[in-house]
Amino acid sequence: xxNSPRYLTxxxxxxxxxxxxxxxxxxxxEYANRMNDDEFMQALCEGGYQVGELAKYYFPGGHDIxxxxxxxxxxETNALLEQDNVIIYEAAIQFEHTFIRVDVLKKEGKRIExxxxxxxxxxxxxxxxxxxxxxxDKKWYPYLADVAFQTWVMERALPGHEIIPYLMLTDKNKxxxxxxxxxxxxxxxxxxxxxxxxxxxxxxxxxMGEAILAQTNVSEFVKKIFRxxxxxxxxxxxxxxxxxxxxxxxxxxxxxxxxxxxxxxxTKCKGCEYKNTAHPDLKSGFHECMAVSLGNRFDxxxxxxFDIWNFRKSAKLMEQNIFSLEELKALPDYDSxxxxxxxxxxxxxxxxxxxEVIAPELRNEMNxxxxxxxxxxxxxxxxxxxxxxxxxxxxxxxxxxxxHTLHKDGxxxxxxxxxxxxxxxxxxxxxxxxKAVLDKDDGTIFRYAAHENTVLRQIQSQxxxxxxxxxxxxxxxxxxxxxxxxxxxxIAGPRNMxxxxxxxxxxxxxxxxxxxNSIKKVLPAVMTGDAIKVKYSKPLEFGTHLKARVLYELDxxxxxxxxxxxxxxxxxxxxxxxxxxxxxxxxxxQQGGAALIAYGKMQFTDMSDIERDALSKALLQYCELxxxxxxxxxxxxxxxxx
Numbered sequence: 151x152x153n154s155p156r157y158l159t160x161x162x163x164x165x166x167x168x169x170x171x172x173x174x175x176x177x178x179x180e181y182a183n184r185m186n187d188d189e190f191m192q193a194l195c196e197g198g199y200q201v202g203e204l205a206k207y208y209f210p211g212g213h214d215i216x217x218x219x220x221x222x223x224x225x226e227t228n229a230l231l232e233q234d235n236v237i238i239y240e241a242a243i244q245f246e247h248t249f250i251r252v253d254v255l256k257k258e259g260k261r262i263e264x265x266x267x268x269x270x271x272x273x274x275x276x277x278x279x280x281x282x283x284x285x286x287d288k289k290w291y292p293y294l295a296d297v298a299f300q301t302w303v304m305e306r307a308l309p310g311h312e313i314i315p316y317l318m319l320t321d322k323n324k325x326x327x328x329x330x331x332x333x334x335x336x337x338x339x340x341x342x343x344x345x346x347x348x349x350x351x352x353x354x355x356x357x358m359g360e361a362i363l364a365q366t367n368v369s370e371f372v373k374k375i376f377r378x379x380x381x382x383x384x385x386x387x388x389x390x391x392x393x394x395x396x397x398x399x400x401x402x403x404x405x406x407x408x409x410x411x412x413x414x415x416x417t418k419c420k421g422c423e424y425k426n427t428a429h430p431d432l433k434s435g436f437h438e439c440m441a442v443s444l445g446n447r448f449d450x451x452x453x454x455x456f457d458i459w460n461f462r463k464s465a466k467l468m469e470q471n472i473f474s475l476e477e478l479k480a481l482p483d484y485d486s487x488x489x490x491x492x493x494x495x496x497x498x499x500x501x502x503x504x505x506e507v508i509a510p511e512l513r514n515e516m517n518x519x520x521x522x523x524x525x526x527x528x529x530x531x532x533x534x535x536x537x538x539x540x541x542x543x544x545x546x547x548x549x550x551x552x553x554h555t556l557h558k559d560g561x562x563x564x565x566x567x568x569x570x571x572x573x574x575x576x577x578x579x580x581x582x583x584x585k586a587v588l589d590k591d592d593g594t595i596f597r598y599a600a601h602e603n604t605v606l607r608q609i610q611s612q613x614x615x616x617x618x619x620x621x622x623x624x625x626x627x628x629x630x631x632x633x634x635x636x637x638x639x640x641i642a643g644p645r646n647m648x649x650x651x652x653x654x655x656x657x658x659x660x661x662x663x664x665x666x667n668s669i670k671k672v673l674p675a676v677m678t679g680d681a682i683k684v685k686y687s688k689p690l691e692f693g694t695h696l697k698a699r700v701l702y703e704l705d706x707x708x709x710x711x712x713x714x715x716x717x718x719x720x721x722x723x724x725x726x727x728x729x730x731x732x733x734x735x736x737x738x739x740q741q742g743g744a745a746l747i748a749y750g751k752m753q754f755t756d757m758s759d760i761e762r763d764a765l766s767k768a769l770l771q772y773c774e775l776x777x778x779x780x781x782x783x784x785x786x787x788x789x790x791x792x
Contacts, residue, residue, distance in 0.1 A: 155220060157249035158402040163299045165290060168418065170389065170411035173404055175424045177434040182434060183428035197534035198269030200335045200754065203251065203347040203536070205267040205318050205363055209254055218344075219247060231308070234259055243300075245307040247402030250300045254318070264304060265365060266297045267318045269534045271544045275366050285378045286371060287682055293317060297368055298375040302398060315372050320534050320543035321364040328359035332535035333573040335535055337754045360792055361545055362536070384455035388414070415443040417465045420456045452476065453499050457665040463487050475500055491659070494644045496662045505661075506675065511556055512657035513791045519648070521558040522593040525780040526551060526584075526647075528602050529568075529745040529773055532755070535769050537575035540616070545657040546608040548580045549749055552773040553587050553782050562692040562781070566770055570762075577609045581624050588631070592645065595631055598669050599651040603632050650780055658787070662710075670715055673779045677702065677711040681789035682782055686714075695771040696778060714779070 158166075164173045175181045191343060202630060205214060213230055215238060217223040223242035230236050234257075241255040254265035270293065276283070278290045288292060294317075301315045333350060334357065340346045351357070374380050375394050389397065404411050424435030440448045453475045455464045467487070472478055473498050478487065488496065493743040498505060529550035532541050550568040557563075567583045569576040597603060610628040613621040654667045660675035676682060686702040693699075701714040748769055 154410065155249075156247075156406045157220070157244065157612070158398070158405050159248050160250050160296055160299055162405060163248075163398070163401060164296060164686065166397075166405075166411075167292065167295055169414075171403065171413050171423070171439060172422075172424065172435070173401060174408070174410040176405075180433050181424055182429045182432040183423050184425075186765075197332060197750075197754070199337050199345060199347045200332065201269040201363065201435055201534045202267050202627070203318060203335050203349070204358070205254060205265075206239050207353050207358060208318075208361065208363060208365075209237050209239075209265075212239045212254070214239040215251075216240070217242075220244070228367045231257065231312075232255070243304055243307045245303050247302045248299075248398065249316040250303050252300060252304075261314065262304065262308065262311050262586055263314050263316060263352070264297070264300055265316045265318050266293075266300065267363075268293055268394060269320065271320045271322045271534070272364075272366075274323050275368070278368070278371055284379075285382060286374060293381065294368060294371045295375060298372045301372050302376075302395065315368050316365050317368050318363050321362055321541055321542065324362040324364070324589065326359055326362060326536035326539050328433070329538045330573055331356070331359065331362070332533055332537055332753065334368075334384055334535075335754070336756055338756065343753060355654070359539070413439045413442050415439060416468055420464070422566060440473070444471065447471075447473070447477075449474065453664070457499075458488070458492050459495055459665040459667065461488075461492060461665070482507075485643065491655070494659055495661070499664075501661075504731065506678075507659045508787060508790050509657040510791070512653065512787060515653065515657070516788065516791065519590055519594040520555070522591060523556045523784070524588055524593050524595045525554045525556070525777045525784075526588075526595060526597060526602060527553075527776040528605050529749070529751075529769065530601075530605055530747050531749045532712045533750070537573060541575065545612065546605055547575065547577060548605050548609060549576050550694065550745070550769060550773055551580065552770075552777040553584075554774075554777040555587075555593070556781055563694060564694050564696075564774060564777075566694055566774060568766060568770060568773075570749055570766060570769070571657050572753055577612060578621070578624070581609055581613075581628065585624065585627050589627065595645065595647045596650050596784075597647045598776075598780055599649065603647060603649075606632050607634055650783065654783075668782075669779050672716075672783055674711060674713045676783050676786035677714075679786045679789060682786055683711075685785070686782070693778070694774060695767065696774050714775060715772070718775065719768065745772065 162173060162176055165176055172293070175183070182500065206214075210278075213226075213236065214609060215223050215226050217226055220242070223240075224244055227238060227242045230241075231237050236257050238255040238257075239253070241252040243252060244251050252264055253267040254263075256263040256265065269554070270277075277287060278286060278294065279287055297315045297317060301313050304311075304313045334353060336346050338346050338348075378393060381390060383391070392400070403413075419436060419439065422436045422439075426432055426434035426436070434450075437448075439452050440450070454473050454563055455461060455467055455475065455478055457475070458464075467473070472481070478484060479496060479500060483519065485493065494507060498507070509580070528548055531547045532544045532546065536542060536545065537547070549570050551566065553565040555563040565587045567580065569579065588792050606628050610625055610632075629646055630643040631642060631645045633646050637642070651667055651669075654672055660678075661669045662675040662678075677686075682703055687700060689698045689700055690696055699717070703712045703717065704710065705712050748765055751757070752765060757765075
């Protein structure tokens with residue numbers, strides 16, 4: 151074990167707020183951790199590194215503490231704090247078992263501003279609280295608790311000083327006043343494999359433009375946390391009922407002594423980053439916790455209540471120590487916990503015979519569709535720093551689409567478009583190209599989930615705001631293929647896209663899907679059908695990047711079809727393009743998985759033309775498979791309902 155001090159840092163404290171037991175697994179290489187790369191990936195795709203670096207230029211003349219070691223960084227910081235007036239970036243502060251690095255510290259005499267920079271957007275600080283303003287909003291609590299932790303440490307490490315805590319965030323009310331803001335900084339890994347952000351050019355007020363980051367005083371919210379007024383007492387967990395100070399002391403002690411905090415299992419465990427199912431050489435913290443909590447009743451291979459689709463009663467069951475589907479089914483009031491869809495899933499999962507269900511009503515839906523059928527998928531991003539003047543932080547950016555068109559005679563066509571060039575705002579050209587593909591006929595258009603509808607509505611809003619005459623036809627066309635709310639009413643265009651995800655929810659289920667309706671779970675399920683086997687066990691006669699590929703292969707061990715996504719090259723450098731689940735904090739950036747990250751790499755890192763072409767090709771392959779998967783699902787349904 152390392153002799154380095156085991157300090158409770160802000161990232162470790164954040165982890166403990168989610169679950170104190172995680173501190174035992176934190177940073178240990180023998181445990182699998184899906185979060186290892188996620189923080190880097192999240193910051194890359196949303197522009198977090200650029201936000202952090204840009205913030206420094208709002209406080210010119212500061213001293214950057216680049217030392218990585220505890221002792222060196224503390225010594226540098228303490229020497230600078232001897233000055234009456236000083237600005238420090240990444241200031242190191244330590245008290246007992248706690249250690250923090252402050253993004254920006256501004257000292258004027260005995261007054262110190264603690265500024266935590268986050269690549270998160272806000273409009274007003276009123277959204278930090280609930281509607282009545284008396285308690286904190288759960289979405290904002292992790293950020294406010296982070297600042298509160300730093301404030302607590304600084305108040306004790308620097309007695310006699312007034313500590314004023316701030317959050318610096320991207321302001322969604324602000325428009326960029328210059329072009330190229332998001333291209334000011336480049337990202338790379340240094341020789342120590344740490345992330346390094348460097349300016350592309352000399353940063354001046356002229357190329358920064360007007361500020362789009364806002365410094366917001368959060369003292370009142372920090373005080374609420376200190377007083378225990380962050381949430382209603384009746385809704386607090388046992389951990390939250392403890393004082394903030396007591397939790398810091400307790401977590402710090404457990405971490406310093408490398409002791410496992412008493413295990414408290416619950417619904418929070420479902421998304422645990424220490425759940426290992428993919429790396430046999432690494433331990434699984436999730437399974438260790440469950441084994442302790444449930445004893446010999448825990449079978450890691452058995453389906454559990456965590457697998458049930460859209461299940462809201464797992465907390466109630468876990469309070470009764472019910473975890474497996476078999477235990478749930480054995481309850482006398484089993485039926486009361488589940489709706490019809492969930493009950494079907496549990497019954498079929500536990501049945502010896504794995505049967506799929508296709509509701510006959512789906513046939514009526516299919517008969518209403520007009521050929522040719524168009525299956526579309528978009529890849530998008532929402533970066534913090536705008537591309538051009540007039541754009542706001544985190545505006546939707548659509549950089550790629552794929553479309554498979556199926557004709558009545560079985561003929562298939564594929565269309566695609568991508569623009570991931572650095573610093574280019576692609577949205578309006580994206581819609582022009584999409585309209586050119588879809589506007590040749592009146593065929594039914596399909597999407598999978600709400601994403602495509604949401605993206606088109608957001609781009610339409612951008613066009614309306616820009617108020618250019620050339621966009622009028624595109625604005626009208628978007629209305630024709632989307633749906634939207636107007637007050638309490640739902641309006642749909644005459645050619646409104648059909649949501650295949652909703653069709654799955656309403657009419658289709660296969661036990662192999664588990665509790666997911668994701669296209670990457672539905673596709674392997676439908677591949678058990680003969681129609682798919684016959685067609686896709688031969689080289690494809692159509693397509694762009696998938697032409698001549700065989701997409702139906704049997705796994706030699708399970709004798710089941712291999713998920714076609716795993717037949718494509720998954721790796722591009724350190725990026726696995728087959729990923730579809732990343733543990734991002736912000737729901738806004740969860741959609742899109744690795745494609746979104748790939749776009750971030752292409753925007754914010756330097757790469758050769760060869761690397762860029764290779765990554766573009768990989769993105770195009772995966773997007774093409776997304777729309778072909780929709781076709782394959784349709785083909786299976788059609789074959790089964792004949």
